[in-house]
Amino acid sequence: MSSRLLSFVGRTGRRRLMSTAIKLTTVEVNDKTGIATLTMCRPPVNGQNLELLLDIKSSINEIKNNNSRGLIITSASPKVFSAGLDILEMYKPDQQRLRAVWTELQNVWCDLYGISVPTAAAINGHAPAGGCLLATACEYRVMVPNCIIGLNETQLGIIAPKWLVSGYLNILPKRVAERALTQGRLFTTDEALQEGLIDEIANSKEEAVDKCVAFIGTFAKVNPVARALTKQQFRADNLRQFHKEREQDVDDFLSLVNRPEVQKGIGIYLEGLKKKANKQ
């Protein structure tokens, strides 16, 4: 939960500041299906800052503990599922916070990747980098048309760590994954379907959620313990490897981000994003 300072004019005419807790995710459980929908709500693009990551983690844990039959992750933004890590977190960063951001991204990934209930992403907008990470941690993906999805890290001059890539490798043939990663390729919705990065296309967010519900419904008659253990068998190696490397991975991330040439690159990239947004 993040806290924000709200400014208002009180009866004395003086401006007061009030601290309020604002949640950047919501969890809604459908009474009929028992399926929980986790919605990211950090406008404009669900940039993954520390607070959003903490809220996603706490929502996943809430779903773990409330006996939901499945988890669907989606976004409240009309055009973007998630733009990935909030680049502002990486620019001229506070070191402790930067460490916490990467640690929480790791936590979100391993909690979502490892949760025992069926998971699906209703990708109702663009999903580059960390957005793609969330979608590929799930078991099923449905995406709306004319959007992009993929791990574009090499385009940014950086290497996606192994755990970030492992979701990709669960889904794509190794040959396709290697080429896409080395190119830093962002797939259009149609290309993603063709390559198998997503499972279905839907014409709206509502239809995407319905298709995710239908996927989760396919497990209705399967013993949930047998299902969970089978999922675990498939994912255990990646998770074991991740836990071995996670501390080193945080150190590597920090030293990469702090390099002067990377800081310069991030500054230029941010400028480019802002210019593009101002032109629209």
Ligand SMILES: CCCCCCCC/C=C\C=C\CC(=O)SCCNC(=O)CCNC(=O)[C@H](O)C(C)(C)COP(=O)(O)OP(=O)(O)OC[C@H]1O[C@@H](n2cnc3c(N)ncnc32)[C@H](O)[C@@H]1OP(=O)(O)O
């Ligand atoms: C050289 C730089 C790399 C530095 C990396 C260091 C090491 C990190 C190691 C690994 C990390 C990997 C994980 C990641 O997730 S990195 C993040 C990568 N994400 C992206 O490259 C996506 C960038 N965004 C976009 O491509 C588009 O915004 C898109 C998501 C397609 C949505 O397009 P559109 O709907 O047209 O929206 P705008 O582009 O107009 O954006 C609206 C405002 O949002 C700001 N924005 C967008 N993305 C981010 C972001 N990731 N972080 C922070 N802010 C972002 C954008 O500037 C606009 O802001 P404003 O209105 O104030 O100008």
